[in-house]
Amino acid sequence: xxxxxxxxxxxxxxxxxxxxxxxxxxxxxxxxxxxxxxxxxxxxxxxxxxxxxxxxxxxxxxxxxxxxxxxxxxxxxxxxxxxxxxxxxxxxxxxxxxxxxxxxxxxxxxxxxxxxxxxxxxxxxxxxxxxxxxxxxxxxxxxxxxxxxxxxxxxxxxx
Amino acid sequence: xxxxxxxxxxxxxxxxxxxxxxxxxxxxxxxxxxxxxxxxxxxxxxxxxxxxxxxxxxxxxxxxxxxxxxxxxxxxxxxxxxxxxxxxxxxxxxxxxxxxxxxxxxxxxxxxxxxxxxxxxxxxxxxxxxxxxxxxxxxxxxxxxxxxxxxxxxxxxxxxxxxxxxxxxxxxxxxxxxxxxxxxxxxxx
Numbered sequence: 001x002x003x004x005x006x007x008x009x010x011x012x013x014x015x016x017x018x019x020x021x022x023x024x025x026x027x028x029x030x031x032x033x034x035x036x037x038x039x040x041x042x043x044x045x046x047x048x049x050x051x052x053x054x055x056x057x058x059x060x061x062x063x064x065x066x067x068x069x070x071x072x073x074x075x076x077x078x079x080x081x082x083x084x085x086x087x088x089x090x091x092x093x094x095x096x097x098x099x100x101x102x103x104x105x106x107x108x109x110x111x112x113x114x115x116x117x118x119x120x121x122x123x124x125x126x127x128x129x130x131x132x133x134x135x136x137x138x139x140x141x142x143x144x145x146x147x148x149x150x151x152x153x154x155x156x157x158x159x
Numbered sequence: 160x161x162x163x164x165x166x167x168x169x170x171x172x173x174x175x176x177x178x179x180x181x182x183x184x185x186x187x188x189x190x191x192x193x194x195x196x197x198x199x200x201x202x203x204x205x206x207x208x209x210x211x212x213x214x215x216x217x218x219x220x221x222x223x224x225x226x227x228x229x230x231x232x233x234x235x236x237x238x239x240x241x242x243x244x245x246x247x248x249x250x251x252x253x254x255x256x257x258x259x260x261x262x263x264x265x266x267x268x269x270x271x272x273x274x275x276x277x278x279x280x281x282x283x284x285x286x287x288x289x290x291x292x293x294x295x296x297x298x299x300x301x302x303x304x305x306x307x308x309x310x311x312x313x314x315x316x317x318x319x320x321x322x323x324x325x326x327x328x329x330x331x332x333x334x335x336x337x338x339x340x341x342x343x344x345x346x347x348x
Contacts, residue, residue, distance in 0.1 A: 010334045060203040067188070
């Protein structure tokens with residue numbers, strides 16, 4: 001690889017990350033060592049240094065009883081699930097046996113309860129002539145009922 | 160789950176997973192043996208806390224056992240790291256937010272050069288916490304591309320599948336993440 005056709009920083013990093021074949025990596029590294037253009041790229045230098053800095057994130061050995069704890073947790077979870085399933089099955093059986101009578105009772109309650117509730121008594125109110133029309137009382141002292149009774153009386157007499 | 164292990168070690172993870180979907184406890188135990196340590200490392204490198212890392216490793220392995228549908232279209236490693244990634248996202252969501260502990264990076268940190276000298280190796284091992292804090296300060300996806308590409312031996316295509324993004328963007332993200340990580344570490348020098 002000649003210094004004139006420098007690989008893109010992304011390509012160099014991809015080769016490192018994807019564990020490119022030994023020859024390919026060696027080729028890239030020797031290019032980086034020789035190529036002043038690549039070395040003067042601050043971004044590439046920073047990226048490569050950070051890539052190596054990641055090496056210090058070491059491993060952590062998992063505890064010996066991990067599997068035992070995992071299996072115990074799975075056991076607990078499956079017991080819990082089976083308890084919920086049993087309860088759901090019980091509800092299902094109960095519903096199968098009683099769902100029609102229970103539905104009938106619920107519907108009956110829906111009608112019965114409102115009927116039993118005390119509704120406030122409706123008081124008949126006598127119509128009062130409004131204040132602003134009180135003067136009409138003197139000019140038209142005959143009430144509607146009286147007028148109707150009078151008309152009915154006349155009709156009866158005619159017949 | 161008390162049966163002795165007799166499944167040969169050569170059985171592929173994909174085949175084991177198909178057996179697990181059918182409730183094979185022996186296959187499950189073998190898969191746990193193979194994957195507990197890589198998953199532990201994956202979480203530990205990002206959290207820096209062994210207890211939480213073990214807890215999340217358990218979460219992933221429980222999800223594996225509960226999987227009802229599995230189609231070995233992709234590699235098993237892609238499948239399991241995808242689960243792990245989602246468990247990690249859930250973990251951060253439950254925590255409220257990811258820690259932004261950059262202010263604790265007050266000690267100097269020298270970036271190692273391309274070829275690590277023994278002194279630089281010592282420095283690198285001493286600065287684990289600084290690197291981890293700087294890593295945690297990166298956006299979650301950038302953090303993932305770095306860990307998955309550096310330590311979990313995954314190809315960019317697999318990482319793209321895990322993170323639900325185009326493979327081309329993984330290439331760009333790795334470079335951006337490293338640049339940002341390097342700058343964050345350099346800021347403190």
